[in-house]
Amino acid sequence: MTIETIAVMQDEVRALARERDAVILAHNYQVPEVQDIADYVGDSLGLSREAAATDASAIVFCGVHFMAETAKILSPDKTVLIPDLDAGCSLAASITADQLREWKAEHPGAVVVSYVNTTAEVKSESDYCCTSGNAKAVVDAIPEDQEILFLPDLYLGIWLEKVTGRKLNVWMGECHVHAGIRPADIERWQAEAPDAELLVHPECGCASQCMAFGNDNTHILGTESMIRFAKESPKQRFLIATETGILHRLRKDVPGKTFEAVSEDAICKYMKMITLEKLRDSLRDWKFEVTVEPEIAAKARLAIERMVAIG
Numbered sequence: 001m002t003i004e005t006i007a008v009m010q011d012e013v014r015a016l017a018r019e020r021d022a023v024i025l026a027h028n029y030q031v032p033e034v035q036d037i038a039d040y041v042g043d044s045l046g047l048s049r050e051a052a053a054t055d056a057s058a059i060v061f062c063g064v065h066f067m068a069e070t071a072k073i074l075s076p077d078k079t080v081l082i083p084d085l086d087a088g089c090s091l092a093a094s095i096t097a098d099q100l101r102e103w104k105a106e107h108p109g110a111v112v113v114s115y116v117n118t119t120a121e122v123k124s125e126s127d128y129c130c131t132s133g134n135a136k137a138v139v140d141a142i143p144e145d146q147e148i149l150f151l152p153d154l155y156l157g158i159w160l161e162k163v164t165g166r167k168l169n170v171w172m173g174e175c176h177v178h179a180g181i182r183p184a185d186i187e188r189w190q191a192e193a194p195d196a197e198l199l200v201h202p203e204c205g206c207a208s209q210c211m212a213f214g215n216d217n218t219h220i221l222g223t224e225s226m227i228r229f230a231k232e233s234p235k236q237r238f239l240i241a242t243e244t245g246i247l248h249r250l251r252k253d254v255p256g257k258t259f260e261a262v263s264e265d266a267i268c269k270y271m272k273m274i275t276l277e278k279l280r281d282s283l284r285d286w287k288f289e290v291t292v293e294p295e296i297a298a299k300a301r302l303a304i305e306r307m308v309a310i311g
């Protein structure tokens with residue numbers, strides 16, 4: 001699409017959203033032209049908070065399916081739309097509710113902490129949800145002698161064990177995008193750009209090695225924390241180890257500094273299924289509506305509300 005056709009379609013999207021009383025929420029990994037039209041851009045926690053607080057009668061969720069489900073759970077009376085129903089998540093798909101029930105049966109009495117990248121049904125079997133932004137605070141809020149099952153991300157779990165000093169039972173799931181950022185990518189950059197600050201998402205395959213071998217310039221941060229860190233840092237150059245969609249937000253919110261991807265291949269095909277055109281069609285044709293069974297939603301809401309409440 002040319003800059004002109006993008007601008008015309010963005011005007012169309014704005015007009016439709018006004019007409020339909022819809023708020024557009026977009027994840028940090030969305031394509032730039034979708035981020036630029038959204039009412040709010042953020043990480044899963046920020047988007048959940050916006051979904052819970054909005055006065056609009058509908059939410060168009062530009063992200064992946066579990067995120068739209070979370071919005072529906074928090075705003076059951078609102079219509080929640082996702083522009084492409086196939087926008088899934090390999091990490092959320094790594095554990096089913098049946099697998100979680102079996103795991104819980106092996107650890108009776110354990111508290112279940114689920115990363116927000118899970119289906120509504122898995123959330124309904126969990127005590128707490130968390131994002132990478134508040135995972136440490138959630139684990140810290142649980143009594144020290146309490147056994148914890150953490151799922152589904154292996155690398156986030158290893159990072160949490162390190163920063164909380166707690167022993168966790170960690171599910172062996174992974175996100176194919178973050179797991180694909182390897183220690184060799186980090187080592188190459190550390191050699192080529194020793195002056196740069198390295199910001200690594202805790203889901204990355206390299207995150208646990210970074211904790212062991214990283215230097216003072218290495219920081220393990222969720223996406224919103226990356227933006228805060230870059231704003232506050234006196235440094236000029238930053239290397240980013242997460243999905244490359246965040247670069248657009250960083251460059252926009254922190255002008256005058258340099259941001260480079262550690263791996264240009266770190267692209268989530270699911271996030272990128274949402275296009276400006278599909279967003280326009282979603283608003284125009286009122287599709288695709290996301291629903292969650294009321295019983296599952298009621299149970300999942302408790303875990304999500306704990307996540308939203310813990311900063």
Ligand code: SF4
Nearest residue numbers: 089090091175177268
């Ligand atoms: S980047 Fe990974 S965790 Fe995020 S939506 Fe894509 S597959 Fe899921």
